[in-house]
Amino acid sequence: MKILVGVKRVVDFNVRIQVKADGSGVTTDGVKMSMNPFDEIAVEEALRIKEAGNAEEVIVVTIGPKAAQEQLRTALAMGADRAIHVETDDEIQPLTAARILQALAEKEAPKLVLLGKQAIDDDNNQTAQMLGALSHWPQATFASEVEIEGDKATVIREVDAGLETLSVDLPAVISADLRLNEPRYVKLPDIMKAKRKPLETVTVEELGVEHVAAVKVLKTAAPAKREAGIIVESVDELVAALKEKGLI
Amino acid sequence: MSKVLVIAEHDGTNLNGSTARAVSCASDLGLDAIDVVVLASDGSSVAEQAAKLTGVTKVLLVQNPANEHAVAAFLAPQIESLAADYSHVLAPSTTFGKDLMPRVAAHLGRPQISDIMRVESAMVFDRPVYAGNAIVTVEAPEGLVVGTVRTASYKAVSNDGAASVETRSVDVNLPSHTRFVELQSGGGDRPDLQAASKVVSGGRGVGSEENFKVIYSLADKLGAGVGASRAAVDAGFIPNDHQVGQTGKIIAPDLYMAFGISGAIQHLAGIKDAGTIVAVNKDADAPIFEVADFGLVADLFEVAEELEKAL
Numbered sequence: 176m177k178i179l180v181g182v183k184r185v186v187d188f189n190v191r192i193q194v195k196a197d198g199s200g201v202t203t204d205g206v207k208m209s210m211n212p213f214d215e216i217a218v219e220e221a222l223r224i225k226e227a228g229n230a231e232e233v234i235v236v237t238i239g240p241k242a243a244q245e246q247l248r249t250a251l252a253m254g255a256d257r258a259i260h261v262e263t264d265d266e267i268q269p270l271t272a273a274r275i276l277q278a279l280a281e282k283e284a285p286k287l288v289l290l291g292k293q294a295i296d297d298d299n300n301q302t303a304q305m306l307g308a309l310s311h312w313p314q315a316t317f318a319s320e321v322e323i324e325g326d327k328a329t330v331i332r333e334v335d336a337g338l339e340t341l342s343v344d345l346p347a348v349i350s351a352d353l354r355l356n357e358p359r360y361v362k363l364p365d366i367m368k369a370k371r372k373p374l375e376t377v378t379v380e381e382l383g384v385e386h387v388a389a390v391k392v393l394k395t396a397a398p399a400k401r402e403a404g405i406i407v408e409s410v411d412e413l414v415a416a417l418k419e420k421g422l423i
Numbered sequence: 424m425s426k427v428l429v430i431a432e433h434d435g436t437n438l439n440g441s442t443a444r445a446v447s448c449a450s451d452l453g454l455d456a457i458d459v460v461v462l463a464s465d466g467s468s469v470a471e472q473a474a475k476l477t478g479v480t481k482v483l484l485v486q487n488p489a490n491e492h493a494v495a496a497f498l499a500p501q502i503e504s505l506a507a508d509y510s511h512v513l514a515p516s517t518t519f520g521k522d523l524m525p526r527v528a529a530h531l532g533r534p535q536i537s538d539i540m541r542v543e544s545a546m547v548f549d550r551p552v553y554a555g556n557a558i559v560t561v562e563a564p565e566g567l568v569v570g571t572v573r574t575a576s577y578k579a580v581s582n583d584g585a586a587s588v589e590t591r592s593v594d595v596n597l598p599s600h601t602r603f604v605e606l607q608s609g610g611g612d613r614p615d616l617q618a619a620s621k622v623v624s625g626g627r628g629v630g631s632e633e634n635f636k637v638i639y640s641l642a643d644k645l646g647a648g649v650g651a652s653r654a655a656v657d658a659g660f661i662p663n664d665h666q667v668g669q670t671g672k673i674i675a676p677d678l679y680m681a682f683g684i685s686g687a688i689q690h691l692a693g694i695k696d697a698g699t700i701v702a703v704n705k706d707a708d709a710p711i712f713e714v715a716d717f718g719l720v721a722d723l724f725e726v727a728e729e730l731e732k733a734l
């Protein structure tokens with residue numbers, strides 16, 4: 176079987192986000208960009224499924240500008256077999272991303288689509304579920320353990336109440352949570368090898384995906400800042416301060 | 424007439440507190456009616472609780488054995504079939520709502536507004552991005568609005584309502600491709616993290632599962648819920664459902680006490696709405712001190728012990 180993995184280029188998780196003074200967005204010029212951390216975990220999981228003999232091919236896909244090919248190369252260096260770049264300079268929202276992934280899934284017929292649970296730029300946490308709905312496939316979101324047995328997957332999900340286990344028929348879409356695995360480091364020779372792996376480019380139009388009604392961002396603002404607090408010197412001082420506030 | 428439908432979160436017997444917060448957000452929309460739908464296998468006690476929420480017009484009870492557990496692939500088509508009567512469909516942005524609502528939205532061909540933290544108008548909302556390091560004001564396109572509510576941004580509505588409960592049958596085909604196997608609950612009988620007015624959290628600095636007893640013990644003394652950083656969960660000190668942060672639980676207790684937590688932005692994203700933050704860390708340069716109302720540069724074990732005695 177084939178596994179399709181979604182990989183998004185986002186501002187690196189270590190970057191301190193700066194909101195532009197004119198409210199038009201956050202600063203991305205000269206800022207370090209990386210693969211969305213959840214997608215790295217999704218790629219790693221796909222590779223492990225393949226290495227366990229449960230898949231033949233891992234295809235990574237990104238929807239985004241030319242520069243997003245960098246993240247595809249990283250995924251190829253990790254061990255993915257080939258890459259698809261859906262090239263667009265437009266801002267892609269989850270419903271459109273899901274439609275594009277659906278079109279690719281129809282073309283490639285994967286048994287599994289692995290996505291991150293959320294992209295850490297917009298924190299939407301939607302695409303996997305939307306793809307599940309559009310394709311009429313089962314979904315298992317926020318996965319912390321995935322086991323493939325024939326035509327089924329057993330997935331442990333991280334939910335507010337604890338850990339939930341679902342069994343789903345394949346094809347299915349699964350979204351990766353942080354504790355699913357620890358992604359491997361890429362080694363230099365793998366980066367060299369990745370340069371020769373196939374990377375195909377398509378446009379949104381070629382996939383036959385139309386523009387859908389989108390959410391419009393009116394402005395971007397910095398969050399309210401918390402007032403700076405004080406350093407207390409002792410437990411007694413802390414207790415007195417909390418008592419004064421009526422908290423204990 | 425525009426109406427909002429709020430999807431109730433529950434465990435079959437009890438309404439989850441997140442629902443009352445979602446209703447509070449729904450009230451801010453200023454529409455003609457707020458209906459709550461309870462999808463359950465029985466759910467009559469849940470429906471009764473929902474009917475008491477202030478501001479609710481009507482409770483719809485949809486009973487189906489398939490609704491025994493909240494499986495998104497089963498719930499979504501049922502909600503889709505109810506949505507035609509509404510201008511807005513909302514659910515809490517808990518793992519329940521996060522899993523379910525995008526599936527509903529996509530079925531209906533609508534985009535979703537995730538984590539609504541403020542209603543500017545019935546079509547314009549504020550929501551956090553970049554782990555809460557920026558707030559965007561967004562406008563939904565004309566037509567049905569599907570959204571999830573950032574529960575930490577809303578106080579629960581009170582319980583002096585008396586809405587009617589109406590049983591609805593929903594006739595849709597449910598898929599057979601998904602099976603609920605089990606739920607392993609990590610929490611004991613401590614206060615629920617998302618509802619607790621006090622939370623004591625431990626991080627990597629706590630050092631081990633054994634040492635976490637110190638945190639539990641202090642929490643019990645305070646009647647507090649217990650939280651943790653991702654590092655503490657990853658290291659196996661404490662189960663996943665205690666994680667606070669961008670990808671864990673977003674909480675708004677009156678008092679948050681962080682022991683041995685450095686204060687990474689992903690952790691802070693979960694406590695931005697806390698009333699008072701106390702940080703205990705032996706490293707005076709730990710970023711948690713930048714947001715703490717009261718900081719104590721000291722060994723967490725010594726502080727926890729002394730504090731427990733002083734209470």
Ligand SMILES: Cc1cc2nc3c(=O)[nH]c(=O)nc-3n(C[C@H](O)[C@H](O)[C@H](O)COP(=O)(O)OP(=O)(O)OC[C@H]3O[C@@H](n4cnc5c(N)ncnc54)[C@H](O)[C@@H]3O)c2cc1C
Pocket residue numbers: 188212213295353625626627628629651652653654655666667668669670671672682683684685686687688689690693703704705706709721722723724
């Ligand atoms: C995509 C993504 C999502 C994430 N989501 C989350 C999330 O939801 N929640 C979350 O918490 N993290 C999250 N993280 C991880 C986050 O970046 C940090 O790695 C994590 O919060 C660190 O946890 P910590 O503060 O316990 O550990 P550390 O950063 O290692 O800090 C431990 C602290 O303990 C102190 N300490 C040690 N011993 C003692 C002692 N005896 N007494 C007092 N102090 C002591 C140290 O000085 C140090 O400051 C996420 C990361 C990524 C990439």
Ligand SMILES: Nc1ncnc2c1ncn2[C@@H]1O[C@H](COP(=O)(O)O)[C@@H](O)[C@H]1O
Pocket residue numbers: 180181182183184211213214217236237238239267269272289290291292293294295297298299300301302303
């Ligand atoms: N532009 C994109 N290109 C590739 N994958 C994407 C894109 N947008 C979203 N995804 C996938 O969908 C997941 C969830 O994203 P979101 O719904 O935006 O939070 C991400 O972790 C990716 O796996």
